[in-house]
Amino acid sequence: MNGKTNKLHLKKLGIDTYKEAVIFMRKDCHVCRSEGFDVPARIRVSLNDKNILATLHTINNGLLNPHEASLSKYAWELLGAKEGDEIHLSHPKPLQSLSFVRSKIYGEKLNFEKYSHIISDITKGYYSDIYISSFLTACAGGRLDYDEILDITNAMINVGERLTWPNKMVVDKHCVGGLPGNRTTLIVVPIVTYFGLTMPKTSSRAITSPAGTADTMEIFAPVNLDIKEMQKVVKQENGCIIWGGSVNLSPADDMLIRVEKALDIDSEGQLIASVLSKKVSAGSNNILIDVPVGPTAKVRTFEMANDLSILFKKIAKTLDIKVEMVISDGIQPIGRGIGPALEARDVLAVLKNEINAPKDLREKSLDIAGKIIEFSSDIKYGEGRKIAENILKKGYAFEKFKDICLAQGSFNEPPTASHTYKVLSKYCGRVTAIDNRQISRLAKLAGAPQDKAAGVDMHISLQSVVEKNEPLFTIHTESNGALNYALSLLEQVPEIIQLEAFE
């Protein structure tokens, strides 16, 4: 309504509210006054043929003049808007799919059409965080049955792109709630693709951790490839390791996951829908799922892991894809380095078969690569690992890794930090505990993942015996300032590594 009057011109303010669309308007502008918009209203914002829903935040000082509005970063992107564009504002129509969410809250079972409607509205950005949180909560606590998980998965597949590949068999791996420093992907992909399987791998960047797999891969090669570039690399090398955010295969999942992370609820139905929809969209049909079990991991008991495994396989079968589960030890971080370049260095040591390469990283990577190789119908159970080990030992994996990097744009060696500081043991004794949360925090204070070379390099693990003045770990930074931040944490939390002193 008010075609001529409900218009404002866009001005950049540079505000980032992550994936919730926000519109900034003056409370006294003619549109707020006439439409009765007040915080926290949801407003329909239109530009040319695009419409989004945004949450209103008002501004009462001189940042905007009365004929101007501004948007959050995400809203600029959704609308494809430029500074100066004239937007049209109106009251949104009630979202019909919210009545389905309400039904779910009241315990009703929803069908595929209703879940499709909900997922489609979420993907279009029509749900505020409040609605997404309510939807996720209504589905958690075992309130989705088998049909519903399948319906949500299919609804999520339908809203995104779906890739196809020349090879019939396309493999992938996924780790449920990973540990810091678990960079097996960079070793598994070259082994498996050298063997001849197609593995178009997308990975995530760090959100709250010192490095994500995509951040570590970026040490070696570009990872911001679009779908066309990704397809070219996979055609040439059978695989890739790129950042999932740049191909946008499961737009609904991106919206759900950020609220899920904030809520920290382990809804197994949502987890299965999230993982399988992403993999099916990427065109994969044989998927290895790694479930680390431990007190601080997402899955805490073997019983939970087994229940999850049964449900995963059942849903996957209906989707005509094969899933194998590997339940692994989720107690300690894997490898030595924490931070993009330090983790990259660990990966390189394994790929180059260096004598001091981290054993745990090598073993876990070979286990996973072996299982994936066994997806091939001509490989018998138990043979995969030997094949993987042979490919790694002979240096083929390293050559393949370099080829994948070059196909993605370059192969660079990991940088080293300008400043290092060794933290020494004050006693002679045995390591009885490592506070992983504080080690991660130390690596972030040192500058990871923004400063690529920054982080923490561990020299000990649980049960290590250390002498007095032997180094426990080394802090790597790119500046004195960052080093001081890290050291001030150490002063406040001296017991990051606990030792049982010898008499």
Next chain:
Amino acid sequence: MNGKTNKLHLKKLGIDTYKEAVIFMRKDCHVCRSEGFDVPARIRVSLNDKNILATLHTINNGLLNPHEASLSKYAWELLGAKEGDEIHLSHPKPLQSLSFVRSKIYGEKLNFEKYSHIISDITKGYYSDIYISSFLTACAGGRLDYDEILDITNAMINVGERLTWPNKMVVDKHCVGGLPGNRTTLIVVPIVTYFGLTMPKTSSRAITSPAGTADTMEIFAPVNLDIKEMQKVVKQENGCIIWGGSVNLSPADDMLIRVEKALDIDSEGQLIASVLSKKVSAGSNNILIDVPVGPTAKVRTFEMANDLSILFKKIAKTLDIKVEMVISDGIQPIGRGIGPALEARDVLAVLKNEINAPKDLREKSLDIAGKIIEFSSDIKYGEGRKIAENILKKGYAFEKFKDICLAQGSFNEPPTASHTYKVLSKYCGRVTAIDNRQISRLAKLAGAPQDKAAGVDMHISLQSVVEKNEPLFTIHTESNGALNYALSLLEQVPEIIQLEAFE
């Protein structure tokens, strides 16, 4: 941690995000970099001895310099901060009460201690909207049993102030999901207090409607009284009609209600806890609850109303308060005016016993006042209404209303609008439908509630018979611009009043 380094100076940007605390920081500032803060992190913000949790939004242009941060309006208020103040930023400790919310999601019954912990954290502003939404959803759909509703109610009472009054009996009324133009409160309070009962009434302002009870009362007298001023008025006059927002009797409820409204879920447990905690905090012990039932009201069927009534009474009894329920017709708005001054004019016409005063408003007010008078042990069932009618007819209610207004600060007559526009019927016929939603919208476009005199004055009701060119309603505005907005809506939605034409 980092006592010396994690500090920034506050700058005003004037951004209002309603009741979610937001902190605006530069992504490249030393605190974001060193602590690894990124959108949408929750950050602990400290100033002197106050601590709040705020959601991070980043700003990447010149609005802030690297040593500055800004806050949303609500966060400035929570911290009591001034421009230039130095705040300290840190990672928040995990909220233990969120694990109770998670238990509730998984169907566990929570006890009083756990609900107290949740309600206390919500009141302190520690829950983001995502968490509040999840908590409300987990409690909706009949997932709270009798004990739990009682425990939440008590937890909500404990976090706020609790008023006491010299008189033993303190009465109140509450309307569940009211209709536009239902201003019975302004007639009920003077009748009941003249009779001798204590009725310290707090009301709300408009959020999405053209006027709230507090907005209409503000036409006559100041309503932003603090607790001391309120107590003085009640001591002198036995009652008051003030804005609830200025006394903050149920801080938890204020936080919950805004998310509840957005979600539009009818959680009867939360509704009961919300109403009863607010009334108990206000010191009331005899409460009349008006439940309008209709297809567009909050309660849609008489069965729902009866179930609600039983549960309300049961919980109230445990809290040692008496509750009576009145189930009423929720199909049509009550009175003629829509907008603060026009509704005030209707109220005045009833209080002054004017011949053309809206009958529906008069009748409903007398019904309610009568029921409240019957809370007195010496008044028999059925006698209350006669007493109320007598007080109104003799002009005592009007005198009492003026006294209450004067005790609150002044008694002013309702203003009239500078511009009016009569919308005439194009046919001769009978009114078969009135689109209440569009009438509300018209009143808001005309300027209500900001422009006090603006709104819509209805000249017809359902089943009225009108001649051709007879006025259907009059639009009242304070400017030509606002009148044009309202008229442009009429062009687009011509069928606001539907007529069955006579041949």
